[in-house]
Amino acid sequence: MIAQPAPKQEVLARRDAIVAGLRRLLPESGVIAEPIRLRPYETDGLAAYRQPPLAVALPETTEQVAAVLRFLHEEGVRIIPRGAGTSLSGGALPMADAVVVGLMRLNRILAIDYADRCATVQAGVTNIGITQAVQGTGFFYAPDPSSQLACMIGGNVGMNSGGAHCLRYGVTANNLLGLKIVTVSGEIIDIGGAHLDAAGYDWLGLLTGSEGQLAVVTEVTVRILRGPEGARAMLAAFRANEVAGACVDAIISSGIIPVALEFMDRPAIHACEAFAHAGYPLDAEAMLIIEVEGSPAEQDFLLSRIREICERHDPISLKVSQSAEESAAIWKGRKGAFGAVGRISPDYLCMDGTIPTGRLPEVLRRIGEMSERYGLKVANIFHAGDGNLHPLIMFDANDPDSFARAERFGADVLRLCVEVGGCLTGEHGVGVEKRDLMDAQFTPTDLAQQRRIKDAFDPLWLLNPSKVFPLVETLKQAA
Amino acid sequence: MSEALAPADEEGVVTALAEAYDAGVPLEISGRGSKRGMLRPVQAARGLSVAGHAGITLYSPQELVIAAKAGTRLDEIEAAVAAHGQHLIAEPPDLSGVLGVRAPQTLGGVVAANLSGPRRIAGGATRDHVLGVRAVNGRGELIRSGGRVLKNVTGLDLCKLLSGSHGTLAVLTEITLKVLPAPERCGTVTLTGIDPTKGVAALSAALGSPYGVSAAAYLPAGAAARVPALAWLGAAVALVRVEDFAPSVAYRTEKLRQELARFGRTELLDDGASRNAWRAVRDALPLRGEEGAIWRVSVRPSAAPAAAAAVVGAFGARWFMDWGGGLIWIAGPPSEAAHDAVVAAARAGGGTWMLLRAPDGLRAAASVIPQEPPALARITSAVKAAFDPKGILNPGRMYPGV
Amino acid sequence: MQTSFTAEQLRDPAIAASNQVLRTCVHCGFCTATCPTFVLLGDELDSPRGRIYLIKDMLESGRPATGDVARHVDRCLSCLSCMTTCPSGVHYMHLVDHARTVIEETFRRPWHDRMLRALLAAVLPYPGRMRAALAAARLGRPFAALVPGSTTLGRRLRAMLALAPRGQMPRSTLDGVRTHPAEGTRRARVALLAGCAQRVLDPGINDATIRLLTRLGVEVVVARGAGCCGALTHHMGRHAPAMASARANIDAWTREIEGDGLDAIVVNTSGCGTTLKDYGFMFRTGEAALRERAERVASLVADISEFLVRIGYAPTREPPGLTVAYHAACSLQHGQRVTEAPKLLLRKAGFRVVEPAEGHLCCGSAGTYNLLQPEIATRLRDRKLQNIRTTAPDLIAAGNIGCLTQLAGGGLPTVHTVALLDWMAGGPAPAGLKPAPPATGTR
Ligand SMILES: Cc1cc2nc3c(=O)[nH]c(=O)nc-3n(C[C@H](O)[C@H](O)[C@H](O)COP(=O)(O)OP(=O)(O)OC[C@H]3O[C@@H](n4cnc5c(N)ncnc54)[C@H](O)[C@@H]3O)c2cc1C
Ligand code: SF4
Numbered sequence A: 001m002i003a004q005p006a007p008k009q010e011v012l013a014r015r016d017a018i019v020a021g022l023r024r025l026l027p028e029s030g031v032i033a034e035p036i037r038l039r040p041y042e043t044d045g046l047a048a049y050r051q052p053p054l055a056v057a058l059p060e061t062t063e064q065v066a067a068v069l070r071f072l073h074e075e076g077v078r079i080i081p082r083g084a085g086t087s088l089s090g091g092a093l094p095m096a097d098a099v100v101v102g103l104m105r106l107n108r109i110l111a112i113d114y115a116d117r118c119a120t121v122q123a124g125v126t127n128i129g130i131t132q133a134v135q136g137t138g139f140f141y142a143p144d145p146s147s148q149l150a151c152m153i154g155g156n157v158g159m160n161s162g163g164a165h166c167l168r169y170g171v172t173a174n175n176l177l178g179l180k181i182v183t184v185s186g187e188i189i190d191i192g193g194a195h196l197d198a199a200g201y202d203w204l205g206l207l208t209g210s211e212g213q214l215a216v217v218t219e220v221t222v223r224i225l226r227g228p229e230g231a232r233a234m235l236a237a238f239r240a241n242e243v244a245g246a247c248v249d250a251i252i253s254s255g256i257i258p259v260a261l262e263f264m265d266r267p268a269i270h271a272c273e274a275f276a277h278a279g280y281p282l283d284a285e286a287m288l289i290i291e292v293e294g295s296p297a298e299q300d301f302l303l304s305r306i307r308e309i310c311e312r313h314d315p316i317s318l319k320v321s322q323s324a325e326e327s328a329a330i331w332k333g334r335k336g337a338f339g340a341v342g343r344i345s346p347d348y349l350c351m352d353g354t355i356p357t358g359r360l361p362e363v364l365r366r367i368g369e370m371s372e373r374y375g376l377k378v379a380n381i382f383h384a385g386d387g388n389l390h391p392l393i394m395f396d397a398n399d400p401d402s403f404a405r406a407e408r409f410g411a412d413v414l415r416l417c418v419e420v421g422g423c424l425t426g427e428h429g430v431g432v433e434k435r436d437l438m439d440a441q442f443t444p445t446d447l448a449q450q451r452r453i454k455d456a457f458d459p460l461w462l463l464n465p466s467k468v469f470p471l472v473e474t475l476k477q478a479a
Numbered sequence B: 001m002s003e004a005l006a007p008a009d010e011e012g013v014v015t016a017l018a019e020a021y022d023a024g025v026p027l028e029i030s031g032r033g034s035k036r037g038m039l040r041p042v043q044a045a046r047g048l049s050v051a052g053h054a055g056i057t058l059y060s061p062q063e064l065v066i067a068a069k070a071g072t073r074l075d076e077i078e079a080a081v082a083a084h085g086q087h088l089i090a091e092p093p094d095l096s097g098v099l100g101v102r103a104p105q106t107l108g109g110v111v112a113a114n115l116s117g118p119r120r121i122a123g124g125a126t127r128d129h130v131l132g133v134r135a136v137n138g139r140g141e142l143i144r145s146g147g148r149v150l151k152n153v154t155g156l157d158l159c160k161l162l163s164g165s166h167g168t169l170a171v172l173t174e175i176t177l178k179v180l181p182a183p184e185r186c187g188t189v190t191l192t193g194i195d196p197t198k199g200v201a202a203l204s205a206a207l208g209s210p211y212g213v214s215a216a217a218y219l220p221a222g223a224a225a226r227v228p229a230l231a232w233l234g235a236a237v238a239l240v241r242v243e244d245f246a247p248s249v250a251y252r253t254e255k256l257r258q259e260l261a262r263f264g265r266t267e268l269l270d271d272g273a274s275r276n277a278w279r280a281v282r283d284a285l286p287l288r289g290e291e292g293a294i295w296r297v298s299v300r301p302s303a304a305p306a307a308a309a310a311v312v313g314a315f316g317a318r319w320f321m322d323w324g325g326g327l328i329w330i331a332g333p334p335s336e337a338a339h340d341a342v343v344a345a346a347r348a349g350g351g352t353w354m355l356l357r358a359p360d361g362l363r364a365a366a367s368v369i370p371q372e373p374p375a376l377a378r379i380t381s382a383v384k385a386a387f388d389p390k391g392i393l394n395p396g397r398m399y400p401g402v
Numbered sequence C: 001m002q003t004s005f006t007a008e009q010l011r012d013p014a015i016a017a018s019n020q021v022l023r024t025c026v027h028c029g030f031c032t033a034t035c036p037t038f039v040l041l042g043d044e045l046d047s048p049r050g051r052i053y054l055i056k057d058m059l060e061s062g063r064p065a066t067g068d069v070a071r072h073v074d075r076c077l078s079c080l081s082c083m084t085t086c087p088s089g090v091h092y093m094h095l096v097d098h099a100r101t102v103i104e105e106t107f108r109r110p111w112h113d114r115m116l117r118a119l120l121a122a123v124l125p126y127p128g129r130m131r132a133a134l135a136a137a138r139l140g141r142p143f144a145a146l147v148p149g150s151t152t153l154g155r156r157l158r159a160m161l162a163l164a165p166r167g168q169m170p171r172s173t174l175d176g177v178r179t180h181p182a183e184g185t186r187r188a189r190v191a192l193l194a195g196c197a198q199r200v201l202d203p204g205i206n207d208a209t210i211r212l213l214t215r216l217g218v219e220v221v222v223a224r225g226a227g228c229c230g231a232l233t234h235h236m237g238r239h240a241p242a243m244a245s246a247r248a249n250i251d252a253w254t255r256e257i258e259g260d261g262l263d264a265i266v267v268n269t270s271g272c273g274t275t276l277k278d279y280g281f282m283f284r285t286g287e288a289a290l291r292e293r294a295e296r297v298a299s300l301v302a303d304i305s306e307f308l309v310r311i312g313y314a315p316t317r318e319p320p321g322l323t324v325a326y327h328a329a330c331s332l333q334h335g336q337r338v339t340e341a342p343k344l345l346l347r348k349a350g351f352r353v354v355e356p357a358e359g360h361l362c363c364g365s366a367g368t369y370n371l372l373q374p375e376i377a378t379r380l381r382d383r384k385l386q387n388i389r390t391t392a393p394d395l396i397a398a399g400n401i402g403c404l405t406q407l408a409g410g411g412l413p414t415v416h417t418v419a420l421l422d423w424m425a426g427g428p429a430p431a432g433l434k435p436a437p438p439a440t441g442t443r
């Protein structure tokens, strides 16, 4: 279990009064305080770390969020913002003396404006919910994390989430226009709007990916885009990771940026094929999913160029999807990849480092060596266009030793990513999982600067504490 | 003002700022000074220029990244990437024409001002492509954020915060940018003789089409007349650009002409004419030679025609629109009355403004960008203090007292 | 996900099976978003992942269920939307069925709740009793407004009264125990699950099924001894009566299989079909011979739409020019993963088929759910009807009697898919629809 700061005893002692205070602010069903009912809120998508909170508050409006925050701030109570709880870095992990503020009841679409190509939604609307609301007219919301069915736009802002198509369309930060936020002391502030590039400091950019450290987001205005005429995916199978990596370089060097360029190694191919039956090549060491878009003729043009490039890399097979169903199956396998690994192993840790794409073969080789050393299997999924690597380390949570090895293995992988010029996390966030590795990437001065920004928004460090910053920073603050 | 500090390297910047911090001496930060006339005049004892800290430090075309020291001239970077068939995604403008300066702009300046050109609406702003920064804060400390990889959410995103902070939080010393392959071909569909309301509606229709429009602008007749590639049309014009492989450009411009035919007569500009026209839009050349003040107003596109009409009504503004109507360039007399009219029009359109160029008096007196509501202004002051506790970096540049 | 059962606990086969389910869950949370109760209530405790956690806690602790756990598990519709969504293949149905049994055994519900459940368990599975109860309820409907308002029992009684069908209750002419010979050459022989509640609420569905199948050359037998599938009591956590019903069916159909043989066991209430297909699991710990019989029976079960696609269906009338909103019953789309067959058949029959938004969300019927949880059920029904109305259909088609009853009274006719298919292949027009176009005989 991960080390956490000691709970504030004086807060625990006032538990009943705090719960009573919350009950005055919210409808009856909006406050959860019974021990049994708190358990399901003790963890998120990283279930290896668990801690039931003091209470859970489920506000329904921005005003209620503000009232709750104002109250908790006055009482000196720590606050854990929570969306769908799909964070893979323990970003929504509670603390014993903290109140979880769940945004899932703020689930309304507030406005859709096709002429200005934007939509305003509450923080608890799911990522796919935005696309579903606009797709009838051919529009979509571009960032598409694999968890898009469930994860909420507020959480996406919290983590600056990406997805398979962000090579072409960018991550969350690149697709936002405005936010409504509540500060830790309960003030409601509008940032940006339906226009581009507001003057003043780039609060939108700073808040996105701030992992609930700076404010709670209650409304989000996103850009919606008109979808292309069509899209088609191609599967290319190769004999070695190096060859697939070289092929990626060759495609990009040719001036083609596919909308998606995904890499899977052998274990990942096998796990996903068992789940999606998409016709993945089981004889390959490495596979690329390459997607292009446009009119059928444009797709043909791009695919034929890509095919030529692939053919220069001695492929085992090249397969272009022939129908929408085939493309859907190809993506089902990729988007369900984590769950698919859940079928072959009871538990997994999903790493999320980013590396310079040219270093892929070397990094995969060294991960393979670590896998042997730690005696744990690993499957690698890689957003090849942008260097974001997801090694899925398989372990058995019922065996404490296996989990301990998995944690150390994971830390080694991330240090390796930094060593080759990359970073700890490309899209899942630092959370609680990687906070103590931050000094592998940042100097004390770098971290001190970030900490002072945190101080500026949240002087008492009540918002989502003990995440992002190394634990020692939180302890320093508490002292 | 005494002679400007001109450190030759990052260490020099650190030393200079550490000394200024100790002495509490405010500095005016610049690259080559091309944007000194933007926003509010800075009250500083000395200048600090990073122009001497120049040079490309990393360029990996397959990995789509380039890094350079802050003082590197932007045209040098553009040439370097062009040599590998790549380009800067946000198409940053060269505003020397409208700002009335000769100095070439530096990478640091472009990023510090977060300047983006027509491709902003399709490809994102300059700040969207800043992957990593090195900078020196107001305490004289070197800080780093981001890195050299395309995706990175490790820690708070200072790359974005520093982009567009106009040197008030830290002095950028090195910047890593994402680049992309430059498109093979460029083509533009024009709609001539169209009024602003219909023009913006046409731009919206084009941007809402599946044909990957990469830029959309509207120029009234007077503005179009100043752009050689458009002058021959002799009328107001709405412009829609497509950039891609040659067959795609041919196909999509044709589709767009069909789609836009319901708005009026369409023409097609070929690759060369397109590039000329869009360079003019990018650099705000339709307003070159205007006396007085220049504003950039950012509103929701559908509100732009009314905003333009309001400033024309108030002071006979000359103007044109980029970003599908989302960005209005306005020229007019450098008076408080004109400024107030711009502010009112921007507010009515639910957007914001920036006084880009004006005599010092107006720049010092007016809110060159919108005042923030009190709760946000408090955060602004606190964040400013978190970087620059003694207020030595470009004091007063964005807001009085910040 | 980590679990902490003792070796002792794991010796209980029910716990061992649930442990397997829990270990498969990776706590990714995908399922929360597609769960109807989470969508409505916005509390993870009313989501699959939350319920899985509550159940895990209850089973691990080995303590009696508490009111809190019972409340959130009771709110589960067993719609199995979560199973469709889950990428890891978590068998939520087996877990929640186990939890319901534990709750039933260890938690003492308030008296009115116990009374209602006992009543439902005693009436619904028995057509005779049900008919009598409905007759009484129809008499009672005018008094619904008089049932005292604020008590839980009062609300539930009103819910029951509101659901009782209006008008005459015809009896089926066809679905008694007997064999219906195929018209022309016999192509297949199937057993039909005649069902319990459905037989009373809409006997026309069985009639249509039998007419259509025999016309297509299928011999249909309603086997002696087969009755309720066991689902109604199963979902209330009443393990013993559920197993007894299942056992009776297995015996009845085994006699047929070993007698004249069966090509399929056809089901036209998809709620029952899901349970029938799970007989193998239900008897997994029984003696080998019984288990094999259960598995054999389960493997023969087919929804009527699946079976019709298999043997081929063709209409004989001109297209009626009607737009049908196809409502996918949860038991069909999530429980049995039959999604395309009904739409395919309806299109083939000449209907224009539209699919309302949020098709994955339950209509709130869910077996006895609309009686036990009327508030949530009503909200789900209204939401469903709203989504259906936006598609501007002429009627609603579904493959499950529960849904048809739940959605009736929303201003649109509700008709079982098979009744529409039978109509277009020569059968009578379903009640409430305009007369059929003439037969052409050539199509
Ligand atoms: C199987 C699986 C696949 C995934 N695939 C991807 C992927 O492809 N790409 C990707 O980027 N991520 C992926 N993720 C990670 C996760 O889905 C994202 O991080 C997502 O954005 C989290 O959203 P959420 O609503 O679940 O937020 P939570 O997990 O509840 O919270 C995430 C963080 O944001 C904060 N937060 C939440 N809501 C708010 C708010 N309203 N205001 C302020 N702070 C808030 C929380 O405190 C926490 O720190 C995946 C996760 C899983 C389980
Ligand atoms: S069966 Fe339906 S109601 Fe129950 S948890 Fe699953 S999705 Fe929710």
Ligand code: SF4
Pocket (backbone or CB within 6 Å): A342, C024, C025, C026, C027, C028, C029, C030, C031, C032, C048, C049, C052, C082, C085, C086, C087, C088, C089, C090
């Ligand atoms: S989707 Fe499946 S694995 Fe994920 S939380 Fe739900 S049941 Fe568990």
